[in-house]
Amino acid sequence: MDTFVELGYTGASTLKIATRAQVSKRELYALFGTKQAMLAACIADRAGRMQLPTQRPPRHRDELETLLAGLGAMVLREVSQPGVIAVFRLAITEAQRAPEVAETLESARRSVREAVRGITEQARSAGLIDPQAPRDMDVRFLALLWDDLMVSLLLRLREAPKATEIERRAKRAAEEFLRLYGPSS
Template identity: 70%
Template sequence: MKKQAIVESGPTPARERILRAAMESFMEHGYTQASTLKIATRAQVSKRELYALFGSKQAMLAACIADRAGRMRLPGQLPRPSDREELATVLSGLGATVLREVSDPAVMAVFRLAITEAPRAPEVAATLQTARQAICTTVREILAQTQSAGLVGAGAPADMAGRFLALLWGDLMMGMLLRLRTAPGAKEIDERARTAAADFLRLYPQPANAPTAAARRRAAAR
């Protein structure tokens, strides 16, 4: 009988330990009170090693934010719907992804940190805003494509994206930021996403003179 090889994980890299320790310190003590000594001690590294890897506390903060904001990224390639039914499916899937990624406790922790530390460390809010803007851009682009295909009526794509996201979130984010409620489960996420997509499509009906799905497929095949 062959013995199974036991794979032991090595020690956590210093950079990863520092980022984890920095984020924990920022959340416990606030950005200004979280000293590099506290962070180095918690990460079990020397201050020299800490500065060699990051250079400054601001750089650590930016790396922490970027790491967690990366969870807010949406798929780069989304299917292009050919009719309103497919559009509802795409919007529902997109909405579910947004809710699932942004409501992650680690991401919510970053939002709270940005709100608390914005007056003293505006780079926190700026870094987070970049990630949030990426979500808005993805939604705006898919809506601009569907509008050009005649699936939704007139409206500025940026405004339409903002309205869809507002329908998607409602007061959920505020409740989580205030710790009045926990992150939604899979069932609630899917239901909220489907409802937001349906409400959005009611707000933006298909133009009466829009080409049919069959006509659009014929045009695409030429």
Template identity: 70%
Template structure:
């Protein structure tokens, strides 16, 4: 009879302990050199227990990235905005979550890992890009609803969403990746999301209503 793995073993749940050890090992040794044996040793588990939860090393990295992405808590279905003020508020809430979570040191470490391992392990970048796509998808869906409600003019919602995210981030991510500066605090995040929403709505004004034909006077 096959013995079941105790996923609640130790002071932390087993899965959480393995992922924490995996992330530390990836950061210390790089993705290619981070063997499953090193991860299992750091997590204080057997390789059998490790493989029972994760089929391979890439699955562990994917789980690490998905764990951080899940903390963004972007709702899959949002009520359509009913005004431009409401649209700005929705973009600001999503923008604040993205800035806070993506600039987290653990997430920045994954970005650096993807850059370093781009040649030897391109699957790291592919996994990370899939997580980033979730942010762009939510922004795009909001803008689709805004267009349907007549709040912004015609255009490609994906391109619009990318423009909003560019306004939101500026060169912040590069500066953090280069360790030139730290992650933004609450005050800076608030300032950035308000300015990004304001600039975005300036770029995409509300469509003008078609002019009504004048009635001809009867002489």
């Protein structure tokens, strides 16, 4: 992955990747088949490091808010790391030439949305979310969480947020989400 991030997809020759990994090119091709598959495997490995929380369903609004804020903070912390942002840039750059790279990254994004969806559906069942709230609440929560941060990071307009900003953003997103979709009074 370091080779891809450092040199870009086209600059990362299989010889350079093999040399850095201390294996032969033949071994690399036996394991992965193509350079695109190597990059896709690197992305999948990176995405697999993000452990989404598994907790009991929230029973009270405060529990739901804490759960959403915790999940949001973890997502911001993991995804805004420079190495992960570099993976997004690579996937964007290679999306047309190697769509499986973008698909691998999208699979990781989908797992985050599914975790949020699981929480919101449990909360809906527990009466903590308005039953009339839209079904795509996972996307809406993540939009509140990220705001325009991802674009700024991808464009190198700002650095990854510090811990205090991450906590503040996650708490604010959870509060705003519940203000929008909490049970109607």
